[in-house]
Every structure is written in structure tokens, then in C-alpha cells.
Amino acid sequence: MPTGRCRRSARISAALAGLFIALQLVPYGRSHTNPPVTGEPHWDSEATRGTFARACGDCHSNQTRWPWYSQVAPVSWMVQHHVDEGREHLNVSTWSANPGNQSGIPREVTRGEMPLWSYRLAHGDARLDAAAKAAFVAGLQATFAPTAAADAKSERDDD
Numbered sequence: 368m369p370t371g372r373c374r375r376s377a378r379i380s381a382a383l384a385g386l387f388i389a390l391q392l393v394p395y396g397r398s399h400t401n402p403p404v405t406g407e408p409h410w411d412s413e414a415t416r417g418t419f420a421r422a423c424g425d426c427h428s429n430q431t432r433w434p435w436y437s438q439v440a441p442v443s444w445m446v447q448h449h450v451d452e453g454r455e456h457l458n459v460s461t462w463s464a465n466p467g468n469q470s471g472i473p474r475e476v477t478r479g480e481m482p483l484w485s486y487r488l489a490h491g492d493a494r495l496d497a498a499a500k501a502a503f504v505a506g507l508q509a510t511f512a513p514t515a516a517a518d519a520k521s522e523r524d525d526d
């Protein structure tokens with residue numbers, strides 16, 4: 368019967384709406400803090416700094432741009448988790464003296480592991496084409512692994 372089906376789908380919609388509202392009451396996912404910036408790496412160029420801010424900075428700095436959907440559960444839980452964990456692993460806003468060879472940073476980009484795929488999906492400006500990616504990786508190497516970058520270059524020059 369059409370009326371029965373209508374009533375059932377209305378009940379399902381009401382249940383889903385109720386569930387959605389209940390999710391919003393979970394306290395996790397709302398601590399959208401941007402603590403002060405206390406230091407920064409010695410970027411090799413403004414271009415590297417800018418690309419990092421655009422493609423990585425939301426999770427690896429204290430200058431996170433919190434989008435509107437980061438306020439809405441359950442997406443807010445994922446965003447909170449990524450930012451907390453991202454900052455824990457690598458935070459350019461609390462960078463102090465140069466901590467030596469950080470070749471893992473360019474490597475994540477070369478391998479396509481970073482930025483996270485879910486982030487690339489939502490952020491068109493974090494998707495780098497091949498040329499932009501190569502330039503960015505070179506900049507990250509010069510910034511974070513200058514000796515490794517120089518070694519690789521002199522090897523190339525020797526050929």
C-alpha cells in the first residue's frame with residue numbers, strides 16, 4: 368500500500384534525523400584550536416612554503432583552516448583525528464633548530480602518501496600535477512634534507 372510505504376519512509380527519515388542530531392551532541396571533534404606559531408623551518412623558497420601551506424598545512428601546522436563541515440559530525444571526528452595526529456607527527460609551526468635530515472618529508476609526497484587521499488578529494492588545490500609535484504619535492508628536499516639533496520645532485524652532475 369502506498370500510504371504504508373510513505374509512513375514507513377517518514378519514520379526512517381525521522382529516525383535518521385534523530386540519529387544525526389544525536390551525533391552532534393558527541394563532544395569529540397570540536398576543539399578547533401590553532402595554538403601560537405613558535406618557529407618555522409628555513410624554507411628554501413616562498414614557493415615551497417606556499418605549497419606546503421596549501422597542501423599540508425591544515426594538518427601539519429598550527430594554521431589550520433577549519434572548514435564549515437569540520438563542525439558537523441561525523442566528518443568533524445575524522446578532521447579532528449587527522450589534525451591531531453598530523454600535528455603530532457610533523458608540525459612546522461613549532462619547528463625549532465634544524466633537526467637534521469628529514470628526508471621522510473619529501474618521500475611521503477614522492478610516494479603519493481601525502482596529502483591524505485581523503486583530503487585531496489575535498490581540496491582541489493591540494494592536488495598537484497606532475498610538474499608541481501616535482502618542484503615541490505625538490506623544494507622539500509632542499510628545505511628538510513639539504514645534505515641528501517646536495518649528494519643526489521652531485522651524483523647526477525658526475526654522470
Ligand code: HEC
Nearest residue numbers: 422423426449452453456457471472475476481482483486
Ligand atoms: C588531512 C590531513 C593531512 C594532510 C593534508 C597532510 N598530512 Fe601528512 N600526515 C597526516 C597524518 C594523520 C599523519 C600520521 C599518520 C600517517 O602517517 O598516515 C601524517 C604523517 C605524515 C608524515 C610522517 C611523519 C612521521 O613521523 O612518520 C609526513 C612526513 C607527512 N605527513 C608529510 C605531509 C606532507 C608533506 C603533506 C603535504 C603534501 C601532508 N603530510 C599532508 C595528515 C595529513
